[in-house]
Amino acid sequence: MSTPSRPSFKTRLQQLHGASLPFVARTFRGNRFRRYAAGSILLGVLSVLMGIWLSFGTGEFEQDIRRGLDLEESHWDRDRIEFQVTAHDPYHYEMLLEEQRRLTAHGNVDDYSQLGSERERAYSTLYTALSIAPPRGQQALAARATALLEAYPPSRVEPQWHYAQDTRDWQFDWYAPAERQRLEAIIDRELQPKVVLYTSPLSVMDSVRLTGAVAGGFVVLLMLIVAPLSTGATVAQEVHENTLQPVLGTRLRPVDIVTGLAASGLALGGLLALPSLGVMLVAGLVGGYLAHMLPLLLLLPAATLLTVLLTALVGFGLGKRWSSGIVATVLTGVLCMLMLFSVGLGMNLEDEMVGLIAMLPPVGVVHELRELFVPGDNLRFGDTQHALVVVCVSVVAYTALAFVIGRALTRRVAGRTQPSLTRVEGFIAAATTMALAFAVLPDFKNNHAVEVYFVSLGLACVPWMLVLSGRVPVGDGPSSLRTIPLRTIMLELAAYVAGHAIIVTAIFGLGHIPFAPMGAFHLVWALAVMGLLAVRMVAVPTNILGSLFALLCLGAIAFEMVSAGVFVAAAVPDAYYRHAPHPFVLFEASAVLGLIQLALTVAIPLLLVRTLRKGSAGLA
Amino acid sequence: MAGAIIPSHGAFVVRMRVELSAISKTYDGATYAVRDVDLTIPSGSILGLIGPNGAGKSTALRMVATVMEPTGGTIAYDGEVASDPESHQRLRSRIGFLGDGNPLYKDMTASEYLTFFGQCFGLRGAALQHKVDDVLATFNLGNKANAKCKALSKGMRQRLLVARCLLHDPSLLILDEPADGLDPRGRSDLRKIVAQIRDRGVTIIISSHILRELDDLCDQVAILQRGSIVVSGDVTDIIERYEVSRLVYELRILDGLPRAREILARRRVLIEGESEADGLTALSLQVQGDDAAVADMLAELCGAGVRVVTCSRIRSRLEDVYNRLSEDQVN
Numbered sequence: 001m002s003t004p005s006r007p008s009f010k011t012r013l014q015q016l017h018g019a020s021l022p023f024v025a026r027t028f029r030g031n032r033f034r035r036y037a038a039g040s041i042l043l044g045v046l047s048v049l050m051g052i053w054l055s056f057g058t059g060e061f062e063q064d065i066r067r068g069l070d071l072e073e074s075h076w077d078r079d080r081i082e083f084q085v086t087a088h089d090p091y092h093y094e095m096l097l098e099e100q101r102r103l104t105a106h107g108n109v110d111d112y113s114q115l116g117s118e119r120e121r122a123y124s125t126l127y128t129a130l131s132i133a134p135p136r137g138q139q140a141l142a143a144r145a146t147a148l149l150e151a152y153p154p155s156r157v158e159p160q161w162h163y164a165q166d167t168r169d170w171q172f173d174w175y176a177p178a179e180r181q182r183l184e185a186i187i188d189r190e191l192q193p194k195v196v197l198y199t200s201p202l203s204v205m206d207s208v209r210l211t212g213a214v215a216g217g218f219v220v221l222l223m224l225i226v227a228p229l230s231t232g233a234t235v236a237q238e239v240h241e242n243t244l245q246p247v248l249g250t251r252l253r254p255v256d257i258v259t260g261l262a263a264s265g266l267a268l269g270g271l272l273a274l275p276s277l278g279v280m281l282v283a284g285l286v287g288g289y290l291a292h293m294l295p296l297l298l299l300l301p302a303a304t305l306l307t308v309l310l311t312a313l314v315g316f317g318l319g320k321r322w323s324s325g326i327v328a329t330v331l332t333g334v335l336c337m338l339m340l341f342s343v344g345l346g347m348n349l350e351d352e353m354v355g356l357i358a359m360l361p362p363v364g365v366v367h368e369l370r371e372l373f374v375p376g377d378n379l380r381f382g383d384t385q386h387a388l389v390v391v392c393v394s395v396v397a398y399t400a401l402a403f404v405i406g407r408a409l410t411r412r413v414a415g416r417t418q419p420s421l422t423r424v425e426g427f428i429a430a431a432t433t434m435a436l437a438f439a440v441l442p443d444f445k446n447n448h449a450v451e452v453y454f455v456s457l458g459l460a461c462v463p464w465m466l467v468l469s470g471r472v473p474v475g476d477g478p479s480s481l482r483t484i485p486l487r488t489i490m491l492e493l494a495a496y497v498a499g500h501a502i503i504v505t506a507i508f509g510l511g512h513i514p515f516a517p518m519g520a521f522h523l524v525w526a527l528a529v530m531g532l533l534a535v536r537m538v539a540v541p542t543n544i545l546g547s548l549f550a551l552l553c554l555g556a557i558a559f560e561m562v563s564a565g566v567f568v569a570a571a572v573p574d575a576y577y578r579h580a581p582h583p584f585v586l587f588e589a590s591a592v593l594g595l596i597q598l599a600l601t602v603a604i605p606l607l608l609v610r611t612l613r614k615g616s617a618g619l620a
Numbered sequence: 621m622a623g624a625i626i627p628s629h630g631a632f633v634v635r636m637r638v639e640l641s642a643i644s645k646t647y648d649g650a651t652y653a654v655r656d657v658d659l660t661i662p663s664g665s666i667l668g669l670i671g672p673n674g675a676g677k678s679t680a681l682r683m684v685a686t687v688m689e690p691t692g693g694t695i696a697y698d699g700e701v702a703s704d705p706e707s708h709q710r711l712r713s714r715i716g717f718l719g720d721g722n723p724l725y726k727d728m729t730a731s732e733y734l735t736f737f738g739q740c741f742g743l744r745g746a747a748l749q750h751k752v753d754d755v756l757a758t759f760n761l762g763n764k765a766n767a768k769c770k771a772l773s774k775g776m777r778q779r780l781l782v783a784r785c786l787l788h789d790p791s792l793l794i795l796d797e798p799a800d801g802l803d804p805r806g807r808s809d810l811r812k813i814v815a816q817i818r819d820r821g822v823t824i825i826i827s828s829h830i831l832r833e834l835d836d837l838c839d840q841v842a843i844l845q846r847g848s849i850v851v852s853g854d855v856t857d858i859i860e861r862y863e864v865s866r867l868v869y870e871l872r873i874l875d876g877l878p879r880a881r882e883i884l885a886r887r888r889v890l891i892e893g894e895s896e897a898d899g900l901t902a903l904s905l906q907v908q909g910d911d912a913a914v915a916d917m918l919a920e921l922c923g924a925g926v927r928v929v930t931c932s933r934i935r936s937r938l939e940d941v942y943n944r945l946s947e948d949q950v951n
Contacts (some may be wrong), residue, residue, distance in 0.1 A: 022739035026725075029732045242723045246784070248687050249717040250740035253709050414705065416689050478647055481691070 016259065019252060023260030024267045027230075036271050044275025047218050051211025051283075056200045058088060063200075069374045071210070072201050081178050083185035084194040085118055096195040104192060118193040122186040123152070129172040129183055138174050144187045152191055205287045212283025213373035216296075218276040220369060223304040224362050225335045227269025229328065232311030235261055236319030236327035244413065254414035258406055262308050269304070288372045295391045296368040302398035303361035309405040311335075316412055342366055348376065351383045357390045358439035359459075361398060364391050393439045397432045404429045408470050417475030417482065423492065426467050430496040433463035438503070449512035450572060453504045454565040457497075461530060461561075464496055468534035479540050479615055486535060486612065486619040493531040518583050519567030525601060526560035529553055532608040540615025553604055560601075635663035636698055636714060636791040636823045638684060643693035645679050645847075653679040655847040657693070661825060661840060666818050668838035668855075669827040670942060676847040677827040678720045681796045684825065685717035697792075713741065716785030716793045726770035730761055730780050733769055734787060741788035755783040758813075774801040782810070786817070793817060795826045811837055831939040843942060850945050855938070862941050867907050868892070869914065870934045872900045876926035883920055887913075900929055 007015070028036065054062050066072040075086050087093035099115045126149055134142035173179050202210070238244045238261070247257055284293050311331055318327045339362055345353060346366025357364035368391060370376060371384075408420035421429065437459035441452060471489050473482050504513070533553045536542075542550070563585050570581070584601070587594030613619055638661040645654040654676040661667045671677050682688035684695060686708040694701045702708050725733055731752060738748040756762045759779040764772060772780065778801055785793060795814075799807045814837060818824055828834055834841070842852035851858055873880055880903070884891060890906040907914050914931070921928055 018742065021744075022736050025739060026728070026732070026736050029728065029735075242721055243725060245687065245719055245721070245723060246717070246737070247740055249685055249712060249715070249719070250737060251709065251713045251742050251788075252740050253705070416705070475689070481646065 015256070016263075019256035019259040020263035020267075021260075022252070023264040027264040027268055028271075033271075036268065040272045040275050043218055043222075043272060044215070044279055047215035047276050047279050048211055051214045051279075052207060054214065055202045055207035055210045058198050058200065060088075066200070066202065066210075069210075069213075070376060071206060071374060075198065081182050081185070082194070083118070083122060083182060083189055084196050085114055086196050086198045088198045090197065093195065093197045100192070100195050115193050115195070119191050122191050122193065124170060125172060125182060126186055126191070128170055129174070129179075132172055132174065134174050138180065141180065141183065141187075145183060148187050148190060208283050208287040209373040212280050212288055213369065215276040215279035215283065216369045216373065219273045219280055220300070220362070220365055221339070222269045222273040222276070223300060224307055224365065225332075225339055226272060227265045227304060228307040228311035229265075229331050229335060230268050231262055231265030231308045232315035232331045233324050233328035234264060235312045235315035236322070237324035239316055239319030240323050240327075248413070248415075255406075255410045257413055258312070258410045262305075262312060262406070265308050265312075266304070284372055289375055292368050292372040292375075295388060295395075296365065296372055298395045299361075299364050299368055299391050299398075302395045302402070303365050305402040306361055306398040306405070307335075309402050309409065313405055313409050313412075316409060338362060346370065349387065354383055354387045354390055355440035357387060358394050358397070358436040361394070364394055390439045393435060397436050397439075400428055400432045404432075412474075415475060417473055419471050419473050421467065421470035423471070423488075426471050426492060427495070429467045429470075430460075430464055430492075431499065433467070434460050434496070434500055434503070448572070449504060449508040450514075450565070450569050452507070453501070453513055454561070454568070456504070457500055458561055460496075460500065461527075461557075464493070465530055465534040465537075467496075468493060468531055469538045472535050472539045474538055481617050482539070483617045483620050484535060484539050484612055486532075488620070489535055490528070490531050493527065497527055514568060514571040514573070516567040516571040519564045519571065521564075521583075522560045522567065523564035525605075526557045526564065529560075529604055529608065530557050532605060532612070533557070536608050536612055539612060546611075549607070552600075553608070556600055556604055635821050637661065637663040638792065638823065638825075639696040639699075640680075640684070641694050641696070643680070643683060643695060644691045645676075645683060645688070646691050652676075652691075652847045654683070654690075654844075657844075657847075657849050659842055659849060659852055661823060663698075663823050664818070664821045665840045666814065666824040666826060666838045667840040667842060668834035668938070669825060669842050669844060670829070670831060670834065670938065671827075671844035672829055675844045677829075677844055678796050679847075680844065681717075681794050681825060681827060682719060684792075685715055685719070685794050686711055687717065687719070713788065714791040716788070716790035718781050718785050718795045718798055720796045724769045724777055724781070727768060729766050729768055730756065730772065730776075731765040733780060734784060737784045738787045743787065751787055755786055758786075759783040760809075775803055775806040778802055778806070779810075782813070791822060793822050793824045795824065797827055797829070799828060831942060834938060841938060843945060845945075851941070858941055859938075862945075867911075867914065868934050868940075869905045869907060869931055871903045871905055871921075871931050872897070872929045873903070873921075874900060874927040874929055876921075876924070877901050879924050880921055880926045883924055883926070884917070887917055887920070889917060904934070 054065050057063075063072065063075070067074060078084075079086050085096055087096050096115065099113050103113075103115050103119070126145055130142065130145055130149060172183075238247075244257065248254070252260070284290070284296075314331065315324075315327055318330065322330075338360065342360050342362035343366050345356055345360070346363045347370055349356070349363070349367045357367060364387075367387065404421065404425050407422075407425055411418055411420050434456070437456040438452075440459055441456060468489055471492065472484060475482075533550060537550065563581075566581060566585070582588050582594070584594050584597045586597040609619075638659075640657050640659040643654060643657040643659075644652055646652045657680060659667075669677050669680065679688065683690050686695075686702060694703065696702075697711055697714075700707070702711050725736070728736065734752040734755060735748060738751055743751055753762075753765075756765050759782065761776060761779060761783065764776060769777060769780065778798065782795065782798055785795070798814075799810055802810060814824060814826065826834065826838070838855055840853065841855050841858060843850045851862075853861075871880075881891070884903075884905065888908060891903055892906055893904040895902045895904075907917065918928060918931055
């Protein structure tokens, strides 16, 4: 028997082109290409203009943005240190200059003048500084301050200088450089505050970086919201209006159709993002912190591909019931919420949260974008290295997951009776999500093995349920004619769990997780029910009652996992809390609750197996 | 669409013979949409698949078009059984399939719609454009090339859907209720088109529950009821097998009714019904024999002074076969 030869790279490229062309051409049909291209150029120009505006603009908004990005200190602080008053517009500036002239000519202005107040505060600083013994190295400065104070007795600084409101003016720290700098400025200017017209402190290079960050922001939004949204809504529309049926009757294979649909969304996002991407790359090369350029350029495509295929899968599932408009609205809400959440986290990623890069794709992208252009100071050097490692793990993991999701979607589009995932694909997905679960944990080597074991297992369980449900044969045929390979699926779950345990053992060594029989019982129960529930969700049709039962099962799984953790933690030799609870912990609350727990422990697996047996041709 | 021609640009149509063996399909595991269907469709023939709504016609056609997997049985194309996705893929380059439901991309123009499907069939560049223009002209949609699909009439949409199936010069054309929604003129044009496609050697499977659509068009017929084939084969053979030698006509006469009754009774013509319409007497007649018997009957009536205004066939032989076989009335 001859085995078919693997297609060459050139053949694969031709297949990719053949698959993508109809869908991409459809997206850009008519004058859409010109419209989108014009829009993309507009966005590119806008990113440059916004970058320049945010860099050099003198308005409050621009200042707030710059201060939020730690590019500029507060002008109040600067005014205080440099003993000056900043005017934000020419009118205010002229007014202050007039005040300054009057102050110089007459010694004071009026009770409510800005410069007068500043001079009073300065006098307070001067007075307070001299009321504290200066350190040895600051004697000269203290002498100059004394001379100034003598030259300006309180009567010359009317009215009522002691009403100065800022409590800082009544405190002075000779050891604080900023305080000494203020004192020097006060002495140099002989209690006459300087008047300055506000200008942005950013340099041209800062402006280049900020422009790159703005352009990068556009690219991230377009690739992680617009491209997935377009793909998800298109797939939902195709499914809802049954327009995939004629396409399936053409020369295109299901994998070509999935490729084409994903390519159409990516092409739309890519075209819109192209000029902004150019601006981002140029700015990154000119002024960015290049160590973060490569991670960003690897992470962004991987996160985009994963998000696009994930939304395509969601669109395929939801499109069967809901119109594309509803699906698009749902996807928009979810993607925007995810992006807002990710921007909040990614812009201010702190030591303990570095692992979140692995859990939410946009977090890492936003973090790397910031690090490329306007690095924050939240992370220590070691955490920055940790973040880079998590980014690398995420790139590989997202790519692997995108591949697996693409394969699953292809099989669903084909509509044949078969599992969405092969065994190998299931293992790849399970191992990948396991790796991501470990990556989420912050600095896990310093944590206890029991914590790492249960937290990482808990994180991995949700994707594992999806993987297991992908191993159940589905299709356009009836579920009552399908045999469910339950034993195989449960064995695969056991393999995932065993693999996870081996990794934890490899990290911490043997003996770090004590054996607690009741803990093992609850854990095995929770994992077994999780596997049965995953199979049940897709193997047989469900109704409202079935959905409620599934929710009850999910709650029971979470409860039993926590129970297992409590039993195992109590068995740790040096545990702070070594009280082993009742085997069914709800008995500790009340006998009735304990009996309910006991009854559910028996009933839930039996009911799940019974449902699977009744709804299928049999269990194998 | 009168006088339409079939696309012929470099089209070398390879004939295709299709054999269905014990094909079954069930959606719920309990009832079968199609059950144990055995059917042979000779290459270059037109098979009419007849059956009431819900008989399983669409399911059977989707399985033949390789877009649905049979629960049981095999389908052979030119003797080769296609059971794996790869062979299905190869076959689809030779099959044009118009399914039921007629989904269209409403926001695309007719030209864009055809271009999209041409690209899905691997056509590119000038050849694709030429083909699109060709089928648009063939189906009299040239002036609607830039009209959005949602703006087309139902008949135009149906023509566009059929046109899409012919872009890649298929060897097997499967049309599921193609006349659905077409006006009489459109149906007549569709018959002409189908006949011309057949003349090029394309094997055609066409389903309908309107039997007059298929009369005189098909050379093979299969009657499907409750998912099973009741009868199938050559149309002439079936008509002979079921002794459907009578034709049903409507005769309208101005006067001479008593004389006409005498002549018809003598010639053993059964009068099924008698009514008045537009001041004329309309007789519904079952005539035993072929067209010559009808011609002789008319000549005798006219010779006897019966003033005949019109004589038209009102029911096909296929309909008679079907009525004899089925419990349900069709159309």
